[in-house]
Amino acid sequence: MKRSSLILLSMLVVFTMFLAACGKTEEKNTATEQPKTESEKPKEEAPKKDVSLRVFSTFGGTDAAREAFQAAIDEFVSKNPNVKVENDTMSANDDGFRTKVNTDMTSGNEPDVLFYFVGADAQGFVDAGKVVPLNEILDADPEWKAGFSPAALENTRQKDGNIYAVPLTGFYEGLFVNKKIFADNNLELPTDWDKLKKAVETLSKKGIIPLAAPFDQSHYVIEHFILSAAGAKGHNSGLLDGIDPNWEKGYAAMKELYDLGAFPKDAATIDLSMASNYYGEGKAAMILEGSWAMGNWKDPNVIDNTTVLPFPVMPGGAGTGKDIIGGFGSGFYLPKSTYDNADKKDAAIALLKHLTSPAVIEKIALANGGTPAAAGVEIKGKTQTATDGFAMAASASSVNNPIDSMVAPETFSTLRAGVQAVVTGKKSPADVLKEAKEIEDANKK
């Protein structure tokens, strides 16, 4: 009895702690609210009112630019002592943060400054008028506007022609290759399809994972195989106006490589971070990833021997072999709720300007290996790999936004689910694409 009452007591304690934790967040909330009430009573001494801003971004968790972003915020706070900034982050590794942003934006819990994707992901809250167009604010400060490279700013333009998000860094995706593993096995780098096939065959026989890729989170696999098969135009046309026959080739090529042993044995159940782990630990020779992934590969044997190539064109594919996936897929938004709040508006705009100043952009780009969105910032990599990546992006014949920004989320899930079904021979590429097309049509009704 005594023991069980002890257990009960400790559970009570834990529960009380939980409640206490809840209480604290509430306190925080009231702190955020405070400036509102203060604003009604004008203060005599303080020249500027105390403002508290919540900035939501994905620069948290294992993000390579986490520290650089926090430093940029600290710098702003030290220059503007009247502004408190709450750096609210969530990892971008899973889809959870999309849900978080969307629920916040619909439920009246908008952050004061939001860092999020542009394009299809943002279309919902853009159409609902939850964020303000930044065109006029940009035009009002020519110096700030001129700081951006025009291409970067253009890339964040929404369908309606307005710019709602100011970009920070861009990204590119590609085939990251461990040169050492290739050299050790007397293989040439996979610059064309035959060399890729040869490498896959040889490496899988030796027990090295040729291409670290998961089936479920197969975003990059789908993008690159389809880009290689259908070319930039076919890739970017999505599924709404019919199925590009070349897409089938892309899926068929996945099966071809799978049959040669390209993917890890447990590709069906691992996630992206585990695949990245395999590459980062030197267990895999290649990986399809984005520029942001480099920061996670700490082993010098891997990162110092890594280069990045465009995914080669498959036989009969419409790609040029120099097409890449990339762009400035995200930026800082100014929610309408902040814009309408007289106290927060100026502080938030000042913070936006600070976070997208060339100096900050340069630091973040250096940290996460992304393309800086600022004009005149020298594109240099922290590592040779990053420099190789910039060179690849610079010589690309086309830079394309990823497929998931062209189709509905449910359609993309169907395409993802199709990868395992096709490579294991359960479904034909045509069946998978037909299924995805049906979902896409139902969604556009």
Place this chain on the structure above:
Amino acid sequence: MIQWLDPKLHPDTPSSSEAASSFKFGRIGAARENKTQVVIKMKGDRKYIWIFLFPMAAFLTLFLYYPFFKSLYFSFYRTKGFFDKKFIGWDNYERLVSDKLLGAATLHTLEIMLYVLIFQVGIALVLAVMVDNITKLKGFFRSVFFFPVVISGTAISLLFVLFYNYNFGLLNNVLAGLGLEKVLWLSETNALKAIAVPTVWHYVGFYFVLFVTAMSKIPEDYYDAAKIEGISGFKKMVKLTIPLILSDIKVVITLAITGTLKVFDFVWVISRAQNGTEVLGTYMYKKAMVDQNFGYGSTVAIYMVVLGVVIALLANRLLKSEEITY
């Protein structure tokens, strides 16, 4: 009612059965008296009853019934993200009927339910009987067996990811150390069973505590009588302990069934619901959150509620037995 109390079987022990029955009637008589007192008293306190019930009722309405009816409402809409929805009548339900993935998810959920019923409830019962029979360290074992319940499912799942992983995993490292071939633990045939292991282990302690508590409520007289009869060990468990806690077993089975319908974290973290491990919880999450098709996601949720109620009712019907009072 209880076999060993039948005087025909044990004609030579009138004293023990008499004692038991007089004890029984004594208790019931007292309880009846109490009840009438309580009823009289409660009439004047109705106001307070409502006052104390209100916060919970409000809480349940806000966080349980409102979302439930909202889901019902959404199940008639086709949603596009968070901002756009369109009434489509019964379309989502038509899709539900022909959805092969949902059928597979249902079967996988039922398979896990089977493992849970056999192993989770079974192991909990065996452990409870064993702990009930020892005199020393009872509290220690209770705490130890209960401990996994306190750990979050996600943390346990992450642990098992590291056990099962093909390349770095603990299990395969042990196999490699023994000079054996590596095993793909999460293969298409194995994955669901591999996930059932932590699922079962996680909650054994909870049911174990329920069983131990139920057993501690059995009056000592019964065991004393059994001792005089010379009944002990396995026979005591089957003929005495288990029949006496049958109503608790029923509760545990209902809890286990409804709990299995909610399995999510283990599947999501360990296998990402791939390789034939999609269960209803993950399927609903995928449809609603990943695909942002809240309409169909809500329809799946409604289906889960209906399925859960039906299975729980069915289980209750199958386990119907007389209530035992002591």
